[in-house]
Amino acid sequence: MWGGRFAEGPAAVMREINASIPFDKRLWRQDVAGSKAHVAMLGATGIVAADDAAAIAAGLDQVAAYYEANGVAEDMVLEDIHMQTEARLADAIGPVAGRLHTARSRNDQVATDFRLWVRDAIDQVLGALGALREALLTRAEEHAASVMPGFTHLQSAQPVTLGHHLMAYVEMTMRDISRFADARVRMNRCPLGSAALAGTGFPVDRDATASALGFDGPTRNSLDAVSDRDFAMDYLMAAAQCSLHLSRLAEEFVLWASQPFGFVSLSDQWSTGSSIMPQKRNPDAAELVRGHSGRITGCLVALMVTMKGLPLAYSKDMQDDKPPVFEAHDLLGLSIAAMTGMIESATFRTDRMRQVAEAGFSTATDLADWLVREANLPFREAHHVTGRAVKLAEGRGVALDALSLDDLRAIDDRIDARVYGVLSVDASVASRTSFGGTAPANVRAAIAAARETT
Ligand code: ARG
16 A cells, blocks of 8 residues: 555564554444545545545445355455445456545544444444443333332341342433433544644545544544544543443342342353252353453543543554454453343242341331420430340340330330331331431332333
């Protein structure tokens, strides 16, 4: 492509370190689409004669058909997907192919291709997250009133409902969806026409190429357009955050599927066995979702560190922008799909959850609140009285509501029989009616509200 200036070819290792074709061949659809938009504009503006532009457009279709059928060869001599496509085009239509690169550089070309790719990636993730959200909502609805222990410090704290717990992940998923959607809005500007860095003297129609490729308009500064990769980092930041949420959910499944918890059984489809221990049912998929979040976050860090300190405009370091984005996207796609499948098919052991919720004195706060409300004790004093009741129940190995009224009145004679109305786990969750609370009625309302937002 630049042989005119050089007497010797590159060293073998130079070729190898320089080549991006092993990974950027993944951009071939975007590369052909970008070139088609560019050549249509070159023809329409008369920068290239209309019949040449038509021949190039038809040739690009042939190249696309060739790639579709045969894949993209990893030819190091042809360095990257842009050179590969141009060489294939020349094979197909001859020297007129050389007019395609008028008023264009690989710098605005790759910035455009990669934006198109990331935009498609966001659309795929949004679809997958929609399915995850739906799976969570369905199971939350089923378990709007199923009592489970809520934890702080992984110690039984207060009873909540499984529906409420799952809805917490719906909230996280909805914020993830909005992060990806935001990234999409910000990145949707077309670099084509920025050329190498300074713009071009040819009378290009940047609005035409932008709108042909579904962008909201052209980028405003040619230096910025060819050299920033914040759109890719926006994607990776959203991906890393999303993967962290998935990792926490995965961790809950790992814990819940363990024998000491026994809160969930994963379906056969989402379990693995052990080659030595016949009794095992391992939650490998959940563990890998948890693990993948580390790799996805690593991809974000890789690109941030690559970009840090690069002077304007393009530097070849930026070729390394693609592998971390591709890797993160593949890992995230698998993670979302695996979590969705596990949620859809899991059997929640609600009897066991209830048993654990009842065992942990998890309604102690309800007793304290009752003393404040009905006996007018200051909360600190109510806390102390309740602590004595818990101590007594613990010594006898019984639940709070198994203490007799005489026992309770011996601790504080302001307690009366109405207290039993708040000591059960069902009464406890039903009472948590503050907005955003765990009462089954609130959970159902939250589900309905979530279903109304898209
Ligand atoms: N393969 C290159 C990349 O991905 C394309 C841009 C090359 N531009 C250049 N001036 N060498 O960044």
